[in-house]
Amino acid sequence: MLRPGSTIGILGGGQLARMLASAGARLGLRAHVFSPAADDPAFEVCAARTIAPFEDEAALAAFAAAVDVVTYEFENVPSDTAAFLEAHSVVRPNPRVLALTQDRFTEKNFVRGLGIETAPFENVEDAAMLAEAAASLGRPSILKTRRFGYDGKGQTLLREGVDLAAAFQSLGGAPCVLEGFVPFSREVSVVAARGSDGAFRAYDVCENVHERHILALTVAPARISAQTAAAAVEMARKIAEAADYVGVIAVELFVVEEAGGERLVVNEIAPRVHNSGHWTLDGAVTSQFEQHMRAVAGWPLGSTRRHGVRVEMRNLIGDDAEKWPELLAEEGACLHLYGKKETRAGRKMGHVTRVFP
């Protein structure tokens, strides 16, 4: 258990790191942010900073020596960086989960190995394998690169008639998985945390609406049965336990309505605080950011109790952030802006939460 005044090292300097650093400061924890990008938003709220490439071993060694524990805001931490830091410090969550979640094929096999359903999937390493997979899984299906995809990047929809070889080449010829179609009625996520003592706590399962492959809206709680919600939380617990996880984890699931009830299909695991947990900043006793800092500090997890009967979070993407004057003036709306210097289409600039009493 770290003492207050200890320093949490954070790899990455985006909005998640920024909100982690601020949440740590509330608890008397110092944040040391490591990122290659000098104008990253987290640098404006942290006690110490390293601006260096993730491959700079001298900078990594100095960083490891200056912090009490290392965590990260994104799953694409290079594996050499993670291995180097693990040799010089404590890294939480443990980097094995990075290897798991950086590769969709590995991740899906891991989830399936726990007896949890995923979308049907096939490994695709060339056009011939894609033809075979498409024949087996049918269409529509989705071809996704195994690595480095997010917010709809690195994926393409295979409808009837789409040329398979061209589709494969459109993703750069990188190793892929083909995912079969899941006729889901809703997307939900479990944002939860596991402490270093093995304690596990989940927030209310929340419901997510994506627009153009980017999260647009989260509503907590999700409109699913209590039984389905409990089952989703159990899946997240199983995954966290199997990965010997410490920190906040997010599990995205599809809900498929069937005669007799709702079936859950795991879509993706994020080994970090997650956009669909931003509602907890204003809508829960402990925010996901504080929860993560508590976990990586070896501290007890906080209460995940929700405020109000319903909480909504809307992302402000690109020009949406220009609505800040009306959002500031809206009764009960809580505006969050990430301090990004440049607005770009598709870029997450902020979000707004609304707690309904």
Add this chain to the structure above:
Amino acid sequence: MLRPGSTIGILGGGQLARMLASAGARLGLRAHVFSPAADDPAFEVCAARTIAPFEDEAALAAFAAAVDVVTYEFENVPSDTAAFLEAHSVVRPNPRVLALTQDRFTEKNFVRGLGIETAPFENVEDAAMLAEAAASLGRPSILKTRRFGYDGKGQTLLREGVDLAAAFQSLGGAPCVLEGFVPFSREVSVVAARGSDGAFRAYDVCENVHERHILALTVAPARISAQTAAAAVEMARKIAEAADYVGVIAVELFVVEEAGGERLVVNEIAPRVHNSGHWTLDGAVTSQFEQHMRAVAGWPLGSTRRHGVRVEMRNLIGDDAEKWPELLAEEGACLHLYGKKETRAGRKMGHVTRVFP
């Protein structure tokens, strides 16, 4: 109206500045903290920093040039500093309120001039004036220095038999006021904000318990009638309007129970965010810190709606902060630690809030 990405200059680097800076960051506002003390807690969460004495005009000029508006976390900003900054930037709240609140005698006359009751008081500049004042106000009464008193510092109780000349000398012979005894049943405060557009919003009136002259506990809402609460808010509004105030203001009041109801007596005005408003960090839609940043940025004020049926805030003074492990483990408790490097008796090290649903 400043744009997001603007810089708010904050004079002072203590916990109030720290929480102001963090609240601003949520809104995409940068904080530039100016303080003479290099290890002040606010320096760990701000985008820019100046470590210099408040009398350093070169540093003040550079600071004024680097920020879009100046605010402060404490009322004892030297008047020359305030005047210099006002000549080079916009200062909010306007520094005339500093002159008002730095001197108990001036403040009480101002309040009384608005038709609002204060404790009976007399100006005391020497032992003879004290003898006269004590004869007029009776005992027990409290002798307070006109300037620089806080948390019970700079004051002494005059009971029957206390030697008046010695009492006056014990406060250094500085100009004082003698305050008559107020037989109050509770202490309450109004934490409110006035926007640059004149809008005024108050949080629920809260009730304060002091121990050894330091705030120990705040409970919102106060156990007073709705009518008394409304009257207290109206006093705060009157004070804020008369001072052409912009920002968060706190008004401390005594509640005196009388046949026929409750009477309100203003004790003190704080031209800043206030310890008795810390409960709003977890217990209200908009924290007092965000509210202050909104006001000084020229933005609309946020909702002051309370979460839960009751919110409590307890200060962690000196060694109290050593209870952090049990507070972290307590269900529903929200721990705040200020990151102060040294624990001292009587020093505010953090606080804990509890929202009762």
